[in-house]
Amino acid sequence: xxxxxxxxxxxxILLRSPWWLSAGIAAALFTGASIVLPAEYGLYAFxxxxxxxxxxxxxxxxxxxxxxxxxxxxxxxxxxAMAWSDFSAALEQAFGREGYAVMRSGRNGADFQxxxxxxxxxxxxxxxKVARTGIEPLRELDAARQAAEAHECIYIATGDFTDTAxxxxxxxxxxxxxxxxxxxLLRL
Numbered sequence: 001x002x003x004x005x006x007x008x009x010x011x012x013i014l015l016r017s018p019w020w021l022s023a024g025i026a027a028a029l030f031t032g033a034s035i036v037l038p039a040e041y042g043l044y045a046f047x048x049x050x051x052x053x054x055x056x057x058x059x060x061x062x063x064x065x066x067x068x069x070x071x072x073x074x075x076x077x078x079x080x081a082m083a084w085s086d087f088s089a090a091l092e093q094a095f096g097r098e099g100y101a102v103m104r105s106g107r108n109g110a111d112f113q114x115x116x117x118x119x120x121x122x123x124x125x126x127x128x129k130v131a132r133t134g135i136e137p138l139r140e141l142d143a144a145r146q147a148a149e150a151h152e153c154i155y156i157a158t159g160d161f162t163d164t165a166x167x168x169x170x171x172x173x174x175x176x177x178x179x180x181x182x183x184x185l186l187r188l
Contacts, residue, residue: 004073011055019060034155038139067183074160080129090110091125091156094185107148109140114154125156133157135165142172156182 005012014022025048033045069077079087088111092102100114100121108112110122124141125132138155145153153174161169161176169176177185 011051014052014055015059017059019056022052022056022059024049026056033034067180069154072180072183075186076179079158079182079186084126086124087128090186091100091123094187095123097187098185105144109137109142109144109149110153114151115177119152120148120150121152122150123153123154123156128158130158131159133159133161133165135162135168136163136173138168138172141174142168158182 009018013039016023024176030045033048034042037044046150058081060172081107088104091112095112095114098116100116103113103115105111105113108165110124111126112123114121117176122141122145124137127137133155135145141153141155144150153172155169155174156176156177160178166176
């Protein structure tokens with residue numbers, strides 16, 4: 001059984017927030033606990049703030065390693081200049097580094113079949129140059145998933161997604177990979 005954190009918990013929210021927010025909460029808790037607790041229990045103030053210190057350190061490290069907006073824009077321009085053969089080869093290598101066995105898919109709506117730990121994932125990215133992806137390619141990918149009885153779907157794009165496409169992806173549990181996540185996947 002895999003444990004999953006509630007996306008609305010304070011820790012999940014802080015993991016998505018800037019590092020300094022967690023550091024500020026840790027400082028406030030430490031200060032408040034130091035004032036309230038007697039002097040002989042001063043060490044407990046540190047332990048009260050420790051979870052937030054750990055979150056601040058982790059998110060700070062993640063944000064330090066994240067590509068800049070200018071770097072992401074440059075990477076997206078490079079990807080849009082690629083031919084499909086080059087882009088698909090880069091995706092194959094990237095998924096291979098992630099531990100997937102990668103095969104080209106002959107299914108309509110899916111470009112790759114990714115197998116890892118007995119789970120099948122379909123990935124689509126042939127329309128990666130589109131500025132705004134709508135719902136139709138996601139419907140095709142979902143239909144391919146149902147036909148192949150795959151566990152997951154990934155849709156890859158260098159542009160943005162319409163609100164209806166994002167809602168459909170959330171409803172059908174399709175992972176959208178674009179921007180910083182795509183740059184990180186391809187190591188650009």
